[in-house]
Amino acid sequence: MIILGIETSCDETSLVILKANKAKIDLKALTISSQTKLHAPWGGVVPELAARQHTENIIPLLQETLAKAKIKPAQIDLITVTQGPGLITALQVGVETAKTLSAAWQKPILGVNHIAGHLVSPFLSSSRWTLANKKTTWPAIALVVSGGHTEIYLMRSLNNWKLLGKTLDDAVGEAFDKVARMLNLPYPGGPQVAKLAQQGDAKYFDLPRPLLKKPGYDFSFSGLKTAVLYTLQKYKPVARGEELVANICASFQQAAIDVLIGKTLKAAVEFKARTIIVGGGVSANQKLRQQFQKIVKEKMPKVNLLFPDLKFTGDNAAMVALAGAVQNNFKVPKKLINNWQHMQANANWELWDD
Amino acid sequence: MNKKLKTQNNIITKNSKATENLGQLMAKELNGGETLALLGNLGAGKTTFLKGLAKGLGIKQTITSPTFVLIKVYPVKKKNIKQLVHVDCYRLPALELMAIGLNDYLNDPHTIVAIEWANKIKLPPKTIAIKFLHHKNPNQRTITWSKKFNKKVY
Numbered sequence: 001m002i003i004l005g006i007e008t009s010c011d012e013t014s015l016v017i018l019k020a021n022k023a024k025i026d027l028k029a030l031t032i033s034s035q036t037k038l039h040a041p042w043g044g045v046v047p048e049l050a051a052r053q054h055t056e057n058i059i060p061l062l063q064e065t066l067a068k069a070k071i072k073p074a075q076i077d078l079i080t081v082t083q084g085p086g087l088i089t090a091l092q093v094g095v096e097t098a099k100t101l102s103a104a105w106q107k108p109i110l111g112v113n114h115i116a117g118h119l120v121s122p123f124l125s126s127s128r129w130t131l132a133n134k135k136t137t138w139p140a141i142a143l144v145v146s147g148g149h150t151e152i153y154l155m156r157s158l159n160n161w162k163l164l165g166k167t168l169d170d171a172v173g174e175a176f177d178k179v180a181r182m183l184n185l186p187y188p189g190g191p192q193v194a195k196l197a198q199q200g201d202a203k204y205f206d207l208p209r210p211l212l213k214k215p216g217y218d219f220s221f222s223g224l225k226t227a228v229l230y231t232l233q234k235y236k237p238v239a240r241g242e243e244l245v246a247n248i249c250a251s252f253q254q255a256a257i258d259v260l261i262g263k264t265l266k267a268a269v270e271f272k273a274r275t276i277i278v279g280g281g282v283s284a285n286q287k288l289r290q291q292f293q294k295i296v297k298e299k300m301p302k303v304n305l306l307f308p309d310l311k312f313t314g315d316n317a318a319m320v321a322l323a324g325a326v327q328n329n330f331k332v333p334k335k336l337i338n339n340w341q342h343m344q345a346n347a348n349w350e351l352w353d354d
Numbered sequence: 355m356n357k358k359l360k361t362q363n364n365i366i367t368k369n370s371k372a373t374e375n376l377g378q379l380m381a382k383e384l385n386g387g388e389t390l391a392l393l394g395n396l397g398a399g400k401t402t403f404l405k406g407l408a409k410g411l412g413i414k415q416t417i418t419s420p421t422f423v424l425i426k427v428y429p430v431k432k433k434n435i436k437q438l439v440h441v442d443c444y445r446l447p448a449l450e451l452m453a454i455g456l457n458d459y460l461n462d463p464h465t466i467v468a469i470e471w472a473n474k475i476k477l478p479p480k481t482i483a484i485k486f487l488h489h490k491n492p493n494q495r496t497i498t499w500s501k502k503f504n505k506k507v508y
Binding site: 045046047085086087088089146147148166167168169170171173174177178181182222225226229230347348 | 396397401402416418419421422423424425426427445446455492
């Protein structure tokens with residue numbers, strides 16, 4: 001099956017031509033155009049700017065993607081596009097473009113939830129794809145961690161999921177971002193915190209691990225955020241040198257990691273998971289990966305631990321295309337031909353709300 | 355507590371539950387069409403307050419931080435109020451309201467709009483400002499609100 005994937009939910013424009021079936025996946029062409037530099041001087045994302053940039057980028061990127069894949073529109077079997085969640089102005093560019101292509105090319109179109117993309121993102125590799133279709137891979141516990149989401153799902157197959165828990169306040173990526181802001185680190189702050197943490201002592205400050213010992217699978221990071229703030233405020237601004245900042249970053253990062261790993265492992269035990277999946281922007285965090293690998297090897301060596309390749313941790317169209325393709329087990333229901341007539345971008349579409 | 359709400363415009367909450375309760379109480383005085391500006395630094399209690407406000411409006415869903423999504427809309431079935439729009443301008447540089455699609459919601463008599471980090475944008479004239487300040491005691495917060503709120507209560 002040949003799938004055109006489109007992703008414009010935030011500040012990255014991405015398109016893909018993915019050739020896939022149950023046996024094999026082949027990424028024919030993937031383009032990702034990031035707007036991070038554009039928004040950096042503003043210290044945050046500007047929806048108008050993002051939308052305008054998506055609009056400028058999308059057709060040239062589409063042409064580039066089709067040319068790279070050596071694919072003509074007639075060969076496409078399915079158009080998939082991120083319908084939500086995300087920034088409404090950005091989402092609309094992708095959705096309206098996809099609808100137009102669907103109508104013009106007479107091709108079926110499917111709106112995909114961005115989070116479903118993160119859930120399947122670890123399988124975007126030949127070796128891991130073979131795992132996806134084995135019964136012995138499932139059930140899986142999937143942790144999705146990004147700036148906007150922190151959720152745990154129980155997955156019984158690639159297209160079957162149930163929400164076990166989520167954040168009650170801040171997402172973990174957001175917490176990283178806000179700690180960076182407190183420390184006056186440049187945008188985007190999350191990766192900066194992880195980088196400085198390498199120089200720091202993770203045990204220096206005793207920070208809370210919210211909800212870690214409580215039953216259930218919900219998370220809470222706003223209390224951790226405030227604890228970091230109070231810790232920082234004990235030091236006058238002039239006393240906040242490199243060492244202090246590194247120690248705060250390391251201690252905060254460790255507290256966040258402890259909670260994420262703790263809850264995930266607990267779920268893996270309760271639901272007798274054969275696989276643990278970690279996806280979303282924060283899954284690129286090297287410390288998180290290392291510690292997950294160590295603890296799974298020690299405590300549940302038979303469990304598969306799957307992370308996406310780094311280029312698939314952030315927003316990208318490949319995960320969207322794959323999620324769309326597996327939704328109907330690589331079949332294309334006839335009703336999807338006219339689907340463009342009913343589709344609207346939905347900024348607050350939660351995966352667990354379906 | 356309700357009497358106090360009407361006659362004074364500041365309070366010290368002793369912990370986050372108390373901040374939440376304040377939000378719940380203030381919700382009772384809303385009728386639809388109000389715009390609330392929640393002003394305060396990181397960890398000052400803006401979202402906590404809003405959790406309480408949402409509870410007071412009968413919203414069952416968990417109110418989470420909209421920092422990355424910018425706007426979240428929650429359906430409401432109380433009096434004439436049909437929705438609560440929760441906005442977060444933390445990631446936005448100084449902007450006009452139109453740029454984030456707020457115009458549709460402002461001044462709609464069936465909508466309550468609550469904006470965190472509202473100091474970054476140009477607000478409509480009837481906005482009720484609620485300020486959250488950290489206290490020497492880390493659990494407490496000093497919360498003040500615009501006299502517009504007291505006026506409308508009467």
